[in-house]
Amino acid sequence: MNRPIRVLIAKPGLDGHDRGAKVIARALRDAGMEVIYTGLRQTPEQIVAAAVQEDVDVVGMSLLSGAHNYLFPKVVELLREQGVNDVLILGGGIIPEEDIPGLKEAGIDEIFTPGTPISKMIEFIKNNLKR
């Protein structure tokens, strides 16, 4: 039985821009995925609750405000608390190169910085799903 990949696209943090997130959402839809878009200023708790109820395969977070070192790992931690270990977790936005190893250490599966073609992200998702 075939099914579309389900992706939650969330904007944690306080910055008020979601144009980038919307561009990604459309690209993933055009790649045949079901994209659940939850809007701006999501807390890690809200993101995790949505990920659980929507039973997604991928959680993608985009952040411009610089709080990624706190917010991304927090989402991973809350997911683990709920026993969710089979969701691919992706981060994007303005993230300094030197922060990436720490984020991966914390359980973020991949970080996409500005300029990465979306096709690369789509490839990554297709090749790294955990279920």
Place this chain on the structure above:
Amino acid sequence: MLMKWDGDLMPYSQLIEKMLAGDKRACARLISAVENDPDAAEKIMRQIHPYTGKAHIVGITGPPGAGKSTLTDKIVKKLIKEGKKVGVIAVDPTSPYSGGSILGDRIRMQDLALSPEVFIRSMGTRGHLGGLSKHTRNALKVLDAAGYDYIIIETVGVGQSEVDIVKVADTVVMVMVPGLGDDIQSIKAGIMEIGDIFAINKSDLFGADRTALEVNMMLDLNPDTDRRPPVVKVVAVKNEGIDDLIKEIKDHLSYLKESGKLEERRKNNIKEDLVELIEEELRKIVLTRTEDKNRLDDEVIEIYNKNKNAYEVRDDLMRRLSW
């Protein structure tokens, strides 16, 4: 992009047990299973049937952007204040080109994500013309079994989905907005029979009185109903008129119960589902049993060559199939 659905490692009976005990993750998994895998759906439906039929299922439909999600958010907030548990299924169209979709209704319901009494699920129509597939109906049953007192199902009211919603919802709230203009005329034929309650949203905008008037006039023109649907003006973004709307929703359920229509509607739905199941099974039997021996193709040639007609082939096949 499609991927294989492997089902869950945890057996369904165990998931069902957890779901019945209130576990949201189990509930979410079961919904995925019934959505993706017909065999899983059958197993699950067999087991949860005794627990279904308790929820009040409310359809919220109307044109794109009418404020259906905002309205749903406000209704749910009031209902949980009364101590009710509420499930929401928000259906958005799937792109016919890519098979993907953007499901954005949660944006208007952000505060509800953390409510223990609320479960929200977004669904794509996945190519089902009417918008509400059997998968959607099965997902409703999972939420029903999970003990949600109300289940709100949001659909975009374009074309066939308006008709579909009547089949699954006990109460249909048709959301209208000022400025639809000629649209009211064009959807008139469809909506008169479908709306149990008419909500004029965005009543803060110019033209709301006129829209309410027009809807009222159309409803008065429709003589052959024993219940004249009420028209309620609401401003979802300002939380205005929601109490009135909820009262009408509850009154409608009382009406359905007292008039015997609830039982009648639900029995009708059961019958339709049952006929559908039998049809599916018959189709399977005919195809598998005849195709093995290439019989069907041989018969097609016979019919093509005018040696036989389709009706005698049918009768012949039915006689040969051993049940």
